[in-house]
Amino acid sequence: MAGIAAPDAVVTDPVDSDEPAPRLTVVGTGYLGATHAICMAVLGFDVLGVDVDPGKIDRLNAGEVPFFEPGLPELLAKALDSGRLRFTTSFDEAAGFGDVHFICVGTPQQSDSGAADLRYVDSAVTELASRLRGRALVVGKSTVPVGTAARLTELVHRLAPAGEEVELAWNPEFLREGYAVDDTLRPDRLVFGVRSPWAENRLRAAFAPVIAQGTPVVVTDLTTAELVKVAANSFLATKISYINAMAEVCEATGGDVTRLAEALAYDDRIGGRFLKPGLGFGGGCLPKDIRAFAHRAEELGVGQAVTFLREVDAINKRRRARTVDLVRELVGGDPNGVRVVALGAAFKPNSDDVRDAPALDVASTLDRLGAHVTVVDPAATANARRSHPELTYATDALTAAAGADVVVLLTEWNEFRHLDPGAMGAVVAHRRIVDGRHALDPAQWRAAGWEYRALGRP
Numbered sequence: 001m002a003g004i005a006a007p008d009a010v011v012t013d014p015v016d017s018d019e020p021a022p023r024l025t026v027v028g029t030g031y032l033g034a035t036h037a038i039c040m041a042v043l044g045f046d047v048l049g050v051d052v053d054p055g056k057i058d059r060l061n062a063g064e065v066p067f068f069e070p071g072l073p074e075l076l077a078k079a080l081d082s083g084r085l086r087f088t089t090s091f092d093e094a095a096g097f098g099d100v101h102f103i104c105v106g107t108p109q110q111s112d113s114g115a116a117d118l119r120y121v122d123s124a125v126t127e128l129a130s131r132l133r134g135r136a137l138v139v140g141k142s143t144v145p146v147g148t149a150a151r152l153t154e155l156v157h158r159l160a161p162a163g164e165e166v167e168l169a170w171n172p173e174f175l176r177e178g179y180a181v182d183d184t185l186r187p188d189r190l191v192f193g194v195r196s197p198w199a200e201n202r203l204r205a206a207f208a209p210v211i212a213q214g215t216p217v218v219v220t221d222l223t224t225a226e227l228v229k230v231a232a233n234s235f236l237a238t239k240i241s242y243i244n245a246m247a248e249v250c251e252a253t254g255g256d257v258t259r260l261a262e263a264l265a266y267d268d269r270i271g272g273r274f275l276k277p278g279l280g281f282g283g284g285c286l287p288k289d290i291r292a293f294a295h296r297a298e299e300l301g302v303g304q305a306v307t308f309l310r311e312v313d314a315i316n317k318r319r320r321a322r323t324v325d326l327v328r329e330l331v332g333g334d335p336n337g338v339r340v341v342a343l344g345a346a347f348k349p350n351s352d353d354v355r356d357a358p359a360l361d362v363a364s365t366l367d368r369l370g371a372h373v374t375v376v377d378p379a380a381t382a383n384a385r386r387s388h389p390e391l392t393y394a395t396d397a398l399t400a401a402a403g404a405d406v407v408v409l410l411t412e413w414n415e416f417r418h419l420d421p422g423a424m425g426a427v428v429a430h431r432r433i434v435d436g437r438h439a440l441d442p443a444q445w446r447a448a449g450w451e452y453r454a455l456g457r458p
């Protein structure tokens with residue numbers, strides 16, 4: 001059918017060829033910023049990474065990525081060798097260097113509420129803007145409460161010596177840990193929240209190689225760009241909690257949630273991604289983003305519109321409690337004195353991140369109930385030890401399993417998926433396993449004499 005106009009917001013013109021390649025700064029060299037800086041240099045831009053932590057800057061300049069991310073160390077080496085990437089702690093240098101400045105600092109949850117803590121964003125923008133003496137674009141990438149960009153626009157205009165010559169734009173990121181390189185070099189889409197055609201063109205120039213691959217660009221106002229990120233993460237969290245709510249119903253009725261999810265996934269309108277039931281979501285994004293969104297919506301008087309996010313959070317937390325219950329049931333009610341092997345600490349496989357990790361939550365609850373818990377994780381042990389020094393750590397599942405009363409799989413690392421039930425069975429005291437991630441083949445484990453339990457399965 002002819003005559004249906006594309007929505008105004010979708011603009012897919014190629015980049016203005018007269019636009020020279022901008023020089024980029026990336027403020028904040030944590031997970032998001034370091035990945036962005038490295039990938040942009042690999043794409044051919046001159047990039048300066050900025051951070052207030054001299055230790056982090058030294059490590060990056062020395063070619064060391066301060067966190068676990070497959071593929072990134074190789075790209076850092078390549079970018080440093082090219083001479084197009086450097087890191088500094090100097091905001092003076094950054095202000096003099098860049099045409100487009102990306103703000104990539106963290107927005108953690110406040111300790112006393114669900115709200116986002118904006119102190120790092122405010123401080124990065126203040127430090128940078130107060131030094132900007134010419135036309136420049138400041139681009140927020142951090143996940144922020146809606147309305148932040150409007151406030152920062154005023155701040156930038158007030159602080160910058162160049163005044164309104166400095167513009168603010170918003171460009172949310174959607175990168176997943178473990179796939180950060182691919183998500184940055186080949187994103188599903190780019191979202192440009194801008195207030196002028198000049199800002200849009202600057203962003204198009206800053207992402208020219210990505211746009212040239214055919215990546216869709218959605219151009220919006222600042223508010224919509226801020227909302228896209230929280231709306232996307234809320235949707236993903238809701239999808240996970242939806243299938244986990246169905247797991248609760250399966251538990252009460254004797255259904256099998258893994259078959260239920262499989263059957264739902266064949267409907268293209270539903271799809272199978274983010275429909276994996278189990279211990280639920282954790283990490284540095286989904287949990288804090290849905291809480292911050294609910295908090296902000298209440299402040300704005302539209303709390304009712306996202307009340308369901310409170311339930312999404314509650315369902316997610318119940319999965320952790322229910323996993324502990326399965327362990328209790330297997331050991332006859334009281335975990336006190338029981339030897340537990342917890343397979344996994346990271347919030348998901350291929351990550352060393354333990355922020356709001358369901359796995360560690362379960363392990364530490366069992367520890368509080370008096371169990372002797374040994375945690376095994378291929379990458380996250382150092383971080384886990386820092387946040388949970390009370391737990392015991394081991395490097396190898398088979399060694400840790402010696403004499404165990406119950407094994408609990410909490411993060412679905414490949415090496416745990418491929419554990420041999422026969423070899424494990426030979427060393428444990430009791431063949432009991434809770435599969436918190438539906439990662440194992442129940443028939444295989446039961447055939448090897450194990451009592452196998454999983455959330456949402458008979």
Ligand code: UDX
Pocket residue numbers: 173174175176177178233236240273274275276277278279280281282283284285286347348
């Ligand atoms: C997420 C978003 O995917 C990303 O777009 C955003 O930029 C940051 O937040 P990330 O935190 O890296 O990325 O993790 P993700 O792969 O989304 O997984 C989040 C959590 O959900 C993990 O704990 C994972 O185990 C869990 N999960 C995921 C499920 O329990 N079931 C699923 O089906 C999918």
